[in-house]
Amino acid sequence: MRLRHGLLTLALCAVAGVSPAQPAAPAVELNIPFEKLTLPNGLQVILVEDRRLPVVATNLRFQVGSGDDPPGKPGFAHLFEHLYAFSPPESVPSPQSIGATQDGATTDPDRTTYYTTAPSDRLETLLALESERWRNFPRRLNASLLAKERSNVRNERRLNIENQPYGLADEAVFQQLFAMGHPYHWKYLGTHAGVEAARLEDMREFFARYYGPGNASLVIAGDIDRSRARSLVEKYFGSIEAGAVPPRARASASRVGGQKRITVTDRVEVPRVTLAWATPGWYQPGNAEMEMLSALLGSSSSRLYDRLVRQEKLANSLVVEHLPFARGSVLAIKAAAAPGVTLQRLESAIASEMAAFQTAGPSAAEVEQARNATMLSIVRGLEKLGEINGFGDFTMDAAYGGVAEQLNQCNVLMRNPGCLREVMKRFAAATPDSLRKAAATLTPGSGVVIYAVPGEKVVDDVPAAEAVPASSHLAQTDKFEMPPVGPPSAVKPPAPQRVVLDNGFQVWLVEQHQIPAISAHLVVRRGSGDSPANRAGLAAFTTKLLLRGTRERTSREFALEAAQLGTKVEADISSDAAALGIRVLKQNLPRALGLLSDAAMNPAFSQADLDSLRAEELARIAQARSNVDTRASYLFTETLYGGVGPYRRSGLFNDDLFARAHNYGYDEIGTEEALRAITRDEIARFWKEGYTPDNVALVVAGDASLAELRELATKYFGAWQGKAAKVARAAAGAPKEHYLVENAGNASQTALRVGTIGATRSSPDLVPLRLLNFVFGEIFESRITANLRVKHNYTYMARSQFAFRREPGPFVVGTNVRTDVTASALQELFNELSRLREEPVSDAEMRFARTAYESSLVSLFESTGKMASTVGQMFTYELPLDYYQALPTRIGATTAADIQRVARQYLQPSKVVVVAVGDQARIEPGIANVVNAATRGEP
CATH class of the missing domain: 3.30.830.10 (Metalloenzyme, LuxS/M16 peptidase-like)
Incomplete structure (x- = not known):
């Protein structure tokens, strides 16, 4: 075992007093002490003691991603991620059941990451669960699990690509920019055919090849004692068999030569043009300049935005994004045309502005602007412990993750968890000329141009394989024993x-x-x-x-x-x-x-x-x-x-x-x-x-x-004067109808919204309603996910929420289900609503809901942005300063009877409204039958 101590320093640049001839001098330093050790089996471990909040984040990264998909099976690594993440049986508790506020997994072309954030006294349980999953996965892999996750992955693709405006055009960027055979040709979600082609024997071989400790890196960051954390890591991961370490190529195949142009038809109303180029990967020479160039071009103060949106009014929106990966990156300019403007004219204006920029380059002030924006992005990421960078998960939009993610990435790609010191030096060293040279590589002949225009959406949604009878996971060798809860943290969330x-x-x-x-x-x-x-x-x-x-x-x-x-x-x-x-x-x-x-x-x-x-x-x-x-x-x-x-x-x-x-x-x-x-x-x-x-x-x-x-x-x-006028709000009206179906053409999924009017922010029922929703649909472990996704494979995601407002806000369930099961999914939602009204919540669910609710309170103070948002609501709704400190007592005093009472009061079937957007001809008759029966009180 090797021990090493390090110190991570971020050099952040000031704006004032910048000389045009040189980058700004460091003005602020941020130190993140870490300890790195390597177990005898090859697992690298980074420990970060950070006592901001009583939470701990784990980040387990395997060096394998969609760029390693077997030939002919795009989406394989992402499907494997699902199998691995959802393999533990019901007898093994989930991280969410012990209070985890984050529990997920992501795949990008180069890595697969499993991450959690939970109360710090549950650290040993988190490590025990991760070790248990790693050890027992091969025994649990069976045809039933594979069939279930195939369906979930395909639903995820439908949700995030096929049902998203411009989703097919965004996918085409990679397909046109990188030749077939390049690891980035297919996005991580792959294809329906590729997912269907995966077989059990492929999965077992994939696990043996890529999921050894020597191909993994684990970061534990947060409210920990490093000595205790080191002992727990050795206890739970030290005896895992080492296995082989597969070679990793920095690049394979080739990028597309010469400019490629295609037109993608989609169900969109506003035409959009995308210009995209392949650029250097994470931490490679030139990557810092491309990051800064993206920040500069995409700013609402940029020359490009000023010309396209403000002056010539050619575009109504402009987005410039840089998507960095380990073996290469993508820079894309996306502009949606203003009414009456052709995409050809819009493209010509973008090309003209880019040519001018490539000739003259940016000013020193523009370079400093981009430098500050990029450095602030890194610091904003580090405000959180467990955040994941955004390009493996559609719900995230930040390029820089939290402490655990950034240190793990540095460790893997630069062999040094403290590499951000060197990264920041690269940003500091950028000059107008280096940005001009970076921009000069983005030539018309080296990229792709994609027009997204209104028209038919063409989707290759192949038939699913024959259904596999449900079966239990194969028995594990040892029964999982819940470790004791660790010592309670002395750290408390800050009070405003x-x-x-x-x-x-x-x-x-x-x-x-x-x-x-x-x-x-x-x-x-x-x-x-x-x-x-x-x-x-x-x-x-x-x-x-x-x-x-x-x-x-x-x-x-x-x-x-x-x-x-x-x-x-x-x-x-x-x-x-x-x-x-x-x-x-x-x-x-x-x-x-x-x-x-x-x-x-x-x-x-x-x-x-x-x-x-x-x-x-x-x-x-x-x-x-x-x-x-x-x-x-x-x-x-x-x-x-x-x-x-x-x-x-x-x-x-x-x-x-x-x-x-x-x-x-x-x-x-x-x-x-x-x-x-x-x-x-x-x-x-x-x-x-x-x-x-x-x-x-x-x-x-x-x-x-x-x-x-x-x-x-x-x-x-202080000199601001005036008194606010009172505003009279109109009372809510009665629903127009119990259900509404809007046609979206030949859609593969139906967007469902089901709900009713709920309670006010000041309601004494707020706490029991929140607990009800943790049971029903607020997080993955809730009932509707267990029903619609885990049991029936109808959807990729289902969530519910009460919006507590000054006046009674809505309660709504949101999900996207396969078109052919729309009525069945809706019936299950009504069944679950009825179960809340008719049956008391079990003791186990009460413990789960209380734990989840109490843990979620800490996450409200996880970053400065979340803190400001949380406290802003305290001002909006005139809550006392100790509101969040007093909530745990109210949560603990709420009973199952309270939950059943509010379910009966607020979730009355006769007042539930259903809205569906999808293939109207196929879904409306079934929706009408379900809704009419529910509102009449029929089973």
Whole structure:
């Protein structure tokens, strides 16, 4: 065994005082001590002691991914990940059953990672469960398990590629950019045919070849004692047989030579062009420049955005993304055409702007902007312990993962968990000329161009293999014995502090000094529920327009100043509040607050900016119509509230169900009719009546003190005057109908939304309803997943949620099921709702729900962004400072009888609404039968 101690230092650059001739000097350092050891069987282990919260994260990485799929079987490694992740039998507890707030697995072209985050006193149990799975997997692998996970993987592909707008075009980027035989030709989800081609003997060989300790790396990070953690690792992993270590090629096959051009038809309303190139892989020479180039080109202050969106109005949206992998990466520019603009014209403008950039290169200020943005991304990732980077999992959108992920990646790819020190030096060394040279490699002849246009969606959804009779897993050799719970942690989640200025402006702070980063949210108690009945979306439109120019800064000047801080100001809207949010390094907090105050107190509301935003929002609505999830969620709220009431147009509810979109909450976009009608005077009036100091709070989380924050708040917000006007909210109407089916053509899946009106945020029933939902559908271990996915293979994902708002918000179940089982899946949902009403929750489920609920409270303070969001809700709903500290007592006092009582009160079948978007001709008759029987009280 070898022991090594290291120190990880991140050098973060300041903005002020930068010389154009050289990169900025290091201004802030962040130390992450780690210990690395290698067991005799070859397993590498990295231990990180981080006492921010009473949690621990594990990250077990095997050096095998979809780039290692056997020939002719794309999707094999991802299917194997599913088999491995779901192989333990019911007799072995799951991490979620012991309080894990994260428990998942991801596959990308180069690696497969299994990760958990749980209370730190459960560390030994986590390691025991991981060891048990590793040792016993070969004994449990059988035809029944393979058939079940084949179906789940295929459902995942349908959900994430085939039912997503532009999903086929995004997949085509890899197929056109990398030749057949290259490890990146197929995305990790593979193909239906490739998944069906997998056989048991292939899986056993794959495990023996790639899942040995010598091909794995484990990071344990969090509230641990390293000596104890080292002993536990040796106890549970030391005797696993070493096995072989397969060779890993840095690259194989070749990229496509010359420019490739294709057109992909899809069920979309807005045509989109994508230009993409292959670029250097993680930590390879040139990768840092491509990361910075992506940040620079994709910024709303960039020359490219300014020309396409602001000046020539050729595009309504522009996205530039860099997808880094170990053996190569992809840089893609995606632009959705404005009405009347051809993709040829849009492509020509992008090519022209890129050519100009390649000739002149960026300015020193632009390089510093990109450098700060990239470094801040790394620091933002490190705010969390267990976050995974985003390109193996569709629910994630960050390139940089948490502490465990980043150290593991450094260990594997650079053989040094502390490699971020060297990585940061590469960012610091970048110059205008090095970025110009990197951009010069993105030539028209070296990439691919993909047009996504409205038309038929062509999907090769091959028939499934014959059904395999269900069978139990093969018996394990030893019965699993639950280890004792470890010593309780002395670490507690931080409590917010509050101060009120003379003008009524509130300042809330959650201090955390381990990382030099800050999230600041300016929260106003005006949300989409406060929009007038005939102006749905006015609240969101007003909030977004605040960032489109002030009396002192034009729209581009505002974006450029934020970009110089390495960030942007984001507007978000929920049902009861709006937020302007920014994340910065500590040294940039004063300038960040200056931007927030200027936006909130001095908006220009110019007609030109209003018209530009209106065009972008109308395009977003058009694009949203192409997404069956969005359409289903939008129709659900409209149907549920009968077209009136505060939340009748609260639209993209699925963003929270599926964790896809925003940092703070919902995106309440409104309606096309209302957006076309909104005037400047209406916006100015809504702002004047709601954006007042007595109705707004500055919520800050991170590396700050209350004294310095009060001083800054007084400087930037102390002169603000005004009193908020009261808003009368319309009462909710009755549902228009019990079910609504909208046609999406020949769809392979149905987007289902099922629910009813729930409770308010102030309801005394909130705690029993939350516990009910942990039992029913809030997490993977809940009942509807066990039913719809595990038992029946109807869906890849099913979730439910109560939205607790100022007025009674919706309770909704969201899932996408195979078209041919839509009625059966809906019947199972009604069965599960009835079971909650008719049968008391078992003692085991009560323990599970309490553990899950209590553990979830800690995760609300996992990062500065989450802290600010959590405390922002405390301000919005006027909760006491000790609200979250007092919740565990309320949770512990809630009984199974309380849960059954609220189930009977709130989940009445006669009040349940069903919305489905799919193949109407095939699904509507079955839906009608199920709903009509349920509302009549029939079994």
